[in-house]
Amino acid sequence: MPFEMSRAAFVVALLAASPAFATDAFVSNEKGNTISVIDVESMMLKTTIPVGQRPRGLAVSSDGKTVYVALGDADQIAAIDTKSLSVSDTFDAGRDPERIETSPDGKTLYVTNEDSNTLTFFNLETKERLGGARLGVEPEGLAVSPDGKTVVATTETTNMAHFVDAERRKILANVLVDARPRMAAFTPDGKEVWVSAEIGGSISIIDAQTRKIVERIRFEVPGLRAENVQPVGINISHDGTLAFVSLGPANRMAVVDVKSRKVLKYLLVGQRVWHAAFTPDDKFLLTANGISNDVSVIDVGALKVVKSIQVGESPWELVIPGPAKP
Amino acid sequence: MTGQMTRWIRGLFGLILLVAPARAEPPAPESDAPAQNIVIGYLRRAENRTAISRLALPAENDGQAGAESGLDDNNVAGEFLGQTFSLVAHRLKPGEDAGAALADLEGRGARFVLADLSAENLLKAADSAAGAKTLLFNIGAADEVLREEFCRANVIHVAPSRAMLADGLTQYLLWKQWRKFLVVVGSHDADRLWAEALKRSATRFGGKIVEERMFADAGGARRADSGVALVQKQIPAFTQNAPAYDVMLAADESAVFGEYLPYRTWDARPVAGSAGLVPTSWDPSYEQAGATQLQQRFERKFSRRMSALDMNGWTAARMIGEAAAHDAAGDIGAARAYFLSKDFALAAFKGQKLTLRDWNLQLRQPILLSDGRNVVSVSPQEGFMHQFSELDTLGLDRPETKCRLK
Incomplete structure (x- = not known):
């Protein structure tokens, strides 16, 4: 952990030294087949990169120089050079890659293949497929522990969070969660895994050590039916204090105090909010809103939505190169 | 095994x-x-x-x-x-x-x-x-x-149930502001039950049945070559002289005539129910x-x-x-x-x-509404409210039920 923190601090320092590279947010537009690039300093759309069929999952290389894009209908991963803002490489990724994450050492790319029940491991240097772990039906959510030893993948129809040994590519445990789990996220201290259940309407908090559910968070948005409150994206601040949970068709982000596990506030964002990303300094959170085709900017300190930025068609995920996402 | x-x-x-x-x-x-x-x-x-x-x-x-x-x-x-x-x-x-x-x-x-x-x-x-x-x-x-x-x-x-399917369809038709329905019902029991569900739904949500006609199953060949020519003449004649209506509702579970209605009605009106816009679970x-x-x-x-x-x-x-x-x-x-x-x-x-x-x-x-090529909409429609679950605006609700489970 101390190593992780110092590495993160180092990256922040590095980013501060080269602001042009530090301040772009990359948004995958699922139906637009493009990546929208937002300048995070000015919060303005900078450019749009055509990228291939059905871009969804995004991940950043450990050096911040590359953003990887999962192209679901092309069965490929595209690599975008964050400096030239163009596609520098593509490689085969198995059938229907949905979400992707990189290992903390930057060597491995993890891919959930929604259509073949597999978590696939790629060597990022050689683009070679290392192997796979067979999971439940429709793998989607993906999280890597801060120490890089464990990968957690969720399966939408089997309703499980699968804990996978990152080195041996073997399943360590399967935890049954609520219906249609979409996303998993480790707390920055690596002690908890949060798993969202879109149809179950909950977040299951799993103890990363015992791999048992320790608590379930449910959301009650005043004036909204329970069935319209569908947790999908989870973003935990780098300092580990706040979790932002996107509630899909409720058009809101729930702000959760990580320690007390209490919902502090609901923030109205654009329509059908999927995933989100913090700026490296945790000052802002940007959300991808799938139906209103925009990105909402949340001032994290004030817990207020301060801006919305029009992007491509059906924005799905966001990454902002910087310290590794928890 | x-x-x-x-x-x-x-x-x-x-x-x-x-x-x-x-x-x-x-x-x-x-x-x-x-x-x-x-x-x-x-x-x-x-x-x-x-x-x-x-x-x-x-x-x-x-x-x-x-x-x-x-x-x-x-x-x-x-x-x-x-x-x-x-x-x-x-x-x-x-x-x-x-x-x-x-x-x-x-x-x-x-x-x-x-x-x-x-x-x-x-x-x-x-x-x-x-x-x-x-x-x-x-x-x-x-x-x-x-x-x-x-x-x-x-x-x-x-x-x-039929009531759920009918309510899913009717909610959408009313959302479209199509309120006046001409019902065409087949002569089999299942057709009559389907027509009952459609009529109940129209009444429940504020639509109006302007007329009901019965299409008797004369036992004709469904897909014979001569049948098509006959149908082209038969359906316009059967559907003429109707009071003003917005949508023709076909109640034809027995698959005798429903799918012959679209494009053959006397008045240029859409068809729904057993043909045209069909409520379904998938x-x-x-x-x-x-x-x-x-x-x-x-x-x-x-x-x-x-x-x-x-x-x-x-x-x-x-x-x-x-x-x-x-x-x-x-x-x-x-x-x-x-x-x-x-x-x-x-x-x-x-x-x-x-x-x-x-x-x-x-x-x-939820009930899907299919035109045979695409899903046009999914009900319940916005604005149909319920104190417990909007899904309970589809079909017979708890206060109406005659069911006593033992």
Whole structure:
């Protein structure tokens, strides 16, 4: 952990030294087949990169120089050079890659293949497929522990969070969660895994050590039916204090105090909010809103939505190169 | 049983092939507990369903293929939980007693039985000696009486009822501000029941039936060459001199005339109900809420498209899989209690959880409206409010029910 923190601090320092590279947010537009690039300093759309069929999952290389894009209908991963803002490489990724994450050492790319029940491991240097772990039906959510030893993948129809040994590519445990789990996220201290259940309407908090559910968070948005409150994206601040949970068709982000596990506030964002990303300094959170085709900017300190930025068609995920996402 | 096993193994083999060349690691065994095998029965009607368009003729394995697809999904989860699911099937012979058929499945180990039966046969099965030992999942009968006067504590209704389908359709038509309906009803009992549901729905939501006409089944050939020429003359004549209306509602469950109405009506009006815009629990064109995944899995395995009956079969099989995953498939009482509990929330690609109405064991579900090529809309429509669940704006609600579960 101390190593992780110092590495993160180092990256922040590095980013501060080269602001042009530090301040772009990359948004995958699922139906637009493009990546929208937002300048995070000015919060303005900078450019749009055509990228291939059905871009969804995004991940950043450990050096911040590359953003990887999962192209679901092309069965490929595209690599975008964050400096030239163009596609520098593509490689085969198995059938229907949905979400992707990189290992903390930057060597491995993890891919959930929604259509073949597999978590696939790629060597990022050689683009070679290392192997796979067979999971439940429709793998989607993906999280890597801060120490890089464990990968957690969720399966939408089997309703499980699968804990996978990152080195041996073997399943360590399967935890049954609520219906249609979409996303998993480790707390920055690596002690908890949060798993969202879109149809179950909950977040299951799993103890990363015992791999048992320790608590379930449910959301009650005043004036909204329970069935319209569908947790999908989870973003935990780098300092580990706040979790932002996107509630899909409720058009809101729930702000959760990580320690007390209490919902502090609901923030109205654009329509059908999927995933989100913090700026490296945790000052802002940007959300991808799938139906209103925009990105909402949340001032994290004030817990207020301060801006919305029009992007491509059906924005799905966001990454902002910087310290590794928890 | 053996056929099932080989199919299952073949499926598994296919799965391994898919991820070739580098082979995926098999899941780690979860525990030393002995594997639990859950046998699911599939009981189907003797008669073939019919259709006017040859595109709508059901496949030989209509419904059962959906159940098998649900079993496949259950078996993937089962690998992690030490559970296996297998299917035993029985097709009624003409005149065969449904209770005896159910006893056959029960004798082969099935405690959970998916039933694609007529209302009459479903009740016979439910009230038989074997029925007392099984939990039935009605996937093929839309009859209201099964959920109302003749509801049974051992019958869960996965298929939407006629009232639910009618309400799903009518909500959309009223959202479109189409309020005046001309009803054309066939001469068979099922047609009359469907017309009743459509008329009830129109009245309930503030639409108006301007006239009702009956299209008598004269026993004409549905798809004969000469039939087409005849129909072209017959339908305009049959539909002329109607009071002003917005939509023609076809009540033709027997597939005698409904699909002949579009483009042949005297007045240029859209058709809905049994043709045109059709309310249903599934459509092969539907791709919202992740449905594409299921459509593709099904099409890969069965080399055909997934029908509404298939989806009802998949949904019932998945309900049983969920009960098993929650340690509630050991006996039918535990399963039933689980389905009625707050813990039960089925994800079935409908954009919200499906739950069970505790007053009559009907699965709450959105209704898709299909034009045959695309899903035009999904009901309930915005603005149709309910104090408990908007899904309960579809079909008969708790205060109206005549069901008394024992």
